Amino acid sequence: MIPRISLSLWTTLTLIFLLGPLVIIVGGSFTEAPHVTFPPEGFTLKWYAQLMEREDFLESFIDSMVLAVAATAAATILGTIAALALARENFKGREAFRAFLMSPLILPTVVTGVALFQFIRLLEIPSNMLGLIIGHTLITLPYVIRTVGAALVGLDKSLAEAAEVLGAKPARILFQVVMPAIAPAILVSVIFAFIVSFDQVTISIFLTGPDVMTLPIRIYTYIEFAIDPMIAAVSTLLILFAYLLVVGLERAFGLDKVFGKKG
Amino acid sequence: MSSLDIEDVHLWYGQFHALRGVSLSIGQGDFLALLGPSGCGKTSLLRSVAGFVHPQKGSIRVGGQDVVRLKPRERNLGMVFQHYALFPHMSAAENVAFGLKCRNVEKAEAEERVARALDMVGLSHLADRKPRQLSGGQQQRVALARALVIEPNVLLLDEPLGALDKKLRVQMQSELKQLQRKLGVTAVFVTHDQEEAMAMADEILIMRDGVIEQIGRPKEIFTAPRTSWAAEFVGSGNVLKGRLGPAADGARPIDLGPGCAFALAEWANLPADGEATAFVQAEAVKLAPANGSGQGLEVVSQRYLGVYVEVQAQYRDGVLRALVSPEEAEAFGVGSRVTATAAPTCVRPMEG
Ligand SMILES: Nc1ncnc2c1ncn2[C@@H]1O[C@H](COP(=O)(O)OP(=O)(O)OP(=O)(O)O)[C@@H](O)[C@H]1O
Ligand SMILES: [Mg+2]
Numbered sequence: 141m142i143p144r145i146s147l148s149l150w151t152t153l154t155l156i157f158l159l160g161p162l163v164i165i166v167g168g169s170f171t172e173a174p175h176v177t178f179p180p181e182g183f184t185l186k187w188y189a190q191l192m193e194r195e196d197f198l199e200s201f202i203d204s205m206v207l208a209v210a211a212t213a214a215a216t217i218l219g220t221i222a223a224l225a226l227a228r229e230n231f232k233g234r235e236a237f238r239a240f241l242m243s244p245l246i247l248p249t250v251v252t253g254v255a256l257f258q259f260i261r262l263l264e265i266p267s268n269m270l271g272l273i274i275g276h277t278l279i280t281l282p283y284v285i286r287t288v289g290a291a292l293v294g295l296d297k298s299l300a301e302a303a304e305v306l307g308a309k310p311a312r313i314l315f316q317v318v319m320p321a322i323a324p325a326i327l328v329s330v331i332f333a334f335i336v337s338f339d340q341v342t343i344s345i346f347l348t349g350p351d352v353m354t355l356p357i358r359i360y361t362y363i364e365f366a367i368d369p370m371i372a373a374v375s376t377l378l379i380l381f382a383y384l385l386v387v388g389l390e391r392a393f394g395l396d397k398v399f400g401k402k403g
Numbered sequence: 404m405s406s407l408d409i410e411d412v413h414l415w416y417g418q419f420h421a422l423r424g425v426s427l428s429i430g431q432g433d434f435l436a437l438l439g440p441s442g443c444g445k446t447s448l449l450r451s452v453a454g455f456v457h458p459q460k461g462s463i464r465v466g467g468q469d470v471v472r473l474k475p476r477e478r479n480l481g482m483v484f485q486h487y488a489l490f491p492h493m494s495a496a497e498n499v500a501f502g503l504k505c506r507n508v509e510k511a512e513a514e515e516r517v518a519r520a521l522d523m524v525g526l527s528h529l530a531d532r533k534p535r536q537l538s539g540g541q542q543q544r545v546a547l548a549r550a551l552v553i554e555p556n557v558l559l560l561d562e563p564l565g566a567l568d569k570k571l572r573v574q575m576q577s578e579l580k581q582l583q584r585k586l587g588v589t590a591v592f593v594t595h596d597q598e599e600a601m602a603m604a605d606e607i608l609i610m611r612d613g614v615i616e617q618i619g620r621p622k623e624i625f626t627a628p629r630t631s632w633a634a635e636f637v638g639s640g641n642v643l644k645g646r647l648g649p650a651a652d653g654a655r656p657i658d659l660g661p662g663c664a665f666a667l668a669e670w671a672n673l674p675a676d677g678e679a680t681a682f683v684q685a686e687a688v689k690l691a692p693a694n695g696s697g698q699g700l701e702v703v704s705q706r707y708l709g710v711y712v713e714v715q716a717q718y719r720d721g722v723l724r725a726l727v728s729p730e731e732a733e734a735f736g737v738g739s740r741v742t743a744t745a746a747p748t749c750v751r752p753m754e755g
Binding site: 296298299301302303304305306307308309312316317320321 | 453454455474475476478479480481482484486488489490491492501502505506549553
């Protein structure tokens, strides 16, 4: 048995290791020095003020939100449908289909990005946003299929059968029995898909254009020239955003439920 | 509430022949128990009736109507699953109401029927609980109410009590039986448990590897198994194999070596002279102390079974089991010598 002391020591060290970068970023965003310093030298909100004047960052944030919401919605709907199909027993070529849908997870993202770039050029898709939504849907789809698929595997088959002998038609079984049972998994995949999309750099690099630039790309281009505390300010706001998102979900649904702790 | 007739049903899962010509008939309001070892095809038969699997051959009629081509939802059956299969996000009342919703029963009528069904299983006070807030026995009752509220033609139960502990199981057995009788619903009940089948069924069907080994009233199954396999399976007595002697006092003795004196009262269908197989229930075996040491059979073990004591004695071909009262058992301690006999009417001929 590991002694208690050393266990809590390890936990503390791990937390320090994981949270360290966050603390440095948050602290660094308040520094008066012209570069990120930790501990901060003095205290100022000027980097936040400077950020507020950068409309390009705000636009990028909105672009990223629109993109993440659209891609998440598309991936959740398509992925749930695909997972339902993959859960059927009498499905010829199921494994091939599954491998095909999961491939964005296995291929290097750069390869997927190049391929998407060519594909979208060939199709002459007029809007960069639409191209980005297609690309982000593609790469978030495997997360949805995985999560919802796992829930379907764990779903007691006799539930659907019980509904069927009771006289339920397929649509009723799907919407009143199966969907409520896998709702927590669907919610989890919404979170995954949103984060993957919101965070995505590699795919987006190939697909952004003059009319849209996602926030990660904006940050990326900015730090090519300078790493100043304004970037730390952006990051701090993003951390706050993620935190509020999780707390909001917790309030709305209860994360215990979302992560399937309770039935 | 209808009769159920199954005729020469064959079911293959790919290459595997799971049901191999099953035929049976149960009357309206009867309670049939399907009994058999694991993998013999009990669930497959039940699922064929329900319509989840499709026998390639044979007919299944409910109330005279052939249902083989009907979907499960068109068969109007009630089904109770081993793990209840209650819808986890619905309350007890919503679970019970589900089948009525599927049938577009008017709201007021549905509410009344749900209330009555819950009352029938004694759960009115828990109508708003979710399944996970109910005990195993309570979940079982909700599942039963859900299956019965639609007034099914036949009620199918696949080891419905399998997940309950012994005491609760016995209680549910009698509740279930009473309810079934009161409603007069035709029921097919799958179980592993001989005692459960005995306690509940009007008729017991013993299955083995996809065929019917024997079908009959519980008493018949337990006192006169048709084959030695069935006898072993129900485990209620002894299979005796020996040469038949000439008739005396209206019975023919069966030779089992020294210390055993068994005779058959019924031998019309047995060969005039030759080997025969017979069955005698453990309760019917009478023991007596043997006179003279080295005579008779040696008692090799004693086992308390509550009301009875099971005494095992070594005879020529194996171990003979007898059930005696605890007082009698004192005379037959391990190592003592006994003789064994039974009334000739209790020794039943069997098909090998
Ligand atoms: N979907 C299936 N595909 C292939 N074989 C199956 C399938 N379902 C059942 N079997 C086989 O058919 C045989 C009968 O199965 P069944 O489930 O009817 O047995 P059972 O009598 O209900 O057993 P248990 O008491 O263990 O529930 C078994 O050998 C089983 O392996
Ligand atoms: Mg079974």
